[in-house]
Amino acid sequence: MIHSILSTLSGFCVSTGPIAEALQDKSHEVGIIQKKGENVQKMPLFSFFIQCLVLHIVLLGCIVTSACATDMPAESNAHLFDSLRIRLAADGFDVQQIKALYSDKQTRFDTKGVSLFLVHSEASLNYDQFATRKSIHKARKYMRTHRSALRRAEKDFGVEGAVITSIILVETRLGSYTGSRSILNTLSTMAALSDAKVRKYLWRHVGKKSKLKHLEYQKWCDRKSGWAYKELKAFLTYTAREKFDPLDIRGSYAGALGIAQFMPTNVIAYAKDGNADGRVDLFDHADAIASIANYLKRYGWKPGLTGKKAYKVIHRYNHSNYYVDIILKIAKKLKG
Numbered sequence: 001m002i003h004s005i006l007s008t009l010s011g012f013c014v015s016t017g018p019i020a021e022a023l024q025d026k027s028h029e030v031g032i033i034q035k036k037g038e039n040v041q042k043m044p045l046f047s048f049f050i051q052c053l054v055l056h057i058v059l060l061g062c063i064v065t066s067a068c069a070t071d072m073p074a075e076s077n078a079h080l081f082d083s084l085r086i087r088l089a090a091d092g093f094d095v096q097q098i099k100a101l102y103s104d105k106q107t108r109f110d111t112k113g114v115s116l117f118l119v120h121s122e123a124s125l126n127y128d129q130f131a132t133r134k135s136i137h138k139a140r141k142y143m144r145t146h147r148s149a150l151r152r153a154e155k156d157f158g159v160e161g162a163v164i165t166s167i168i169l170v171e172t173r174l175g176s177y178t179g180s181r182s183i184l185n186t187l188s189t190m191a192a193l194s195d196a197k198v199r200k201y202l203w204r205h206v207g208k209k210s211k212l213k214h215l216e217y218q219k220w221c222d223r224k225s226g227w228a229y230k231e232l233k234a235f236l237t238y239t240a241r242e243k244f245d246p247l248d249i250r251g252s253y254a255g256a257l258g259i260a261q262f263m264p265t266n267v268i269a270y271a272k273d274g275n276a277d278g279r280v281d282l283f284d285h286a287d288a289i290a291s292i293a294n295y296l297k298r299y300g301w302k303p304g305l306t307g308k309k310a311y312k313v314i315h316r317y318n319h320s321n322y323y324v325d326i327i328l329k330i331a332k333k334l335k336g
Contacts, residue, residue: 258282
């Protein structure tokens with residue numbers, strides 16, 4: 001940065017751009033640059049260079065300010081992952097790969113994303129929007145489009161296409177919105193909260209906005225950091241196995257990914273290669289359909305399941321009564 005600034009200052013007489021144009025305009029004004037045949041009174045050379053110096057001081061200030069605005073965020077929180085990197089290396093992840101991953105400019109401590117955990121309320125979500133006539137129409141169209149994959153899933157796992165489609169509708173609007181937050185940043189940020197210094201850093205930023213008292217916040221950090229670390233390890237294992245760049249994968253604020261919105265540990269345990277292309281890709285519809293079906297089967301779903309039993313199985317997918325109610329309601333409409 002210093003080198004580029006010095007280069008700019010030393011080469012101002014031959015440079016181009018807004019600053020150079022301003023200087024040239026000023027030189028015409030004072031008579032330093034004289035058109036042929038003109039007789040113009042010239043300002044003393046010393047005064048001209050004083051004005052040049054003032055302009056370049058302004059330029060220097062702009063460059064430094066811009067540099068700070070661009071570089072500071074990444075540099076100021078990179079150290080928050082130091083203890084996390086050590087833990088990952090101790091658990092067998094490649095030291096150089098971890099170093100490169102957490103040195104990348106895309107890897108950041110996601111204060112805003114993690115703060116959503118402290119304000120999220122399941123009861124405030126409007127699940128009824130998924131049971132409207134328009135939504136049901138779209139779901140039926142989805143079932144026609146992916147008929148082969150849904151039939152194959154029902155044959156292999158015994159789960160009706162209407163139930164699978166209902167889940168995909170509610171989770172990601174039939175795969176049209178799978179989330180925009182970096183999974184790596186989300187899980188790394190929460191996992192890093194096992195470090196007392198990192199907790200203190202986050203509390204300074206979210207404490208006043210949180211409904212939690214400080215002691216409750218500490219307990220929350222204990223619980224969430226342990227959970228997130230397991231999910232982070234599963235995420236890194238999955239991306240390495242399937243040759244995905246972990247920096248490229250986006251998902252929910254909670255770290256769920258793909259059309260099925262699986263947490264990484266569930267990806268490892270239940271995800272399936274539905275299109276038989278040799279790769280498990282939860283952003284592929286066939287893979288997502290097969291993975292949901294396998295998950296439900298593993299938790300007890302089978303043909304002819306009673307309503308009470310079906311409720312319990314769906315509840316394992318999402319521990320919300322509101323969620324289970326709407327899934328079964330949509331599935332009933334799709335069957336009708």
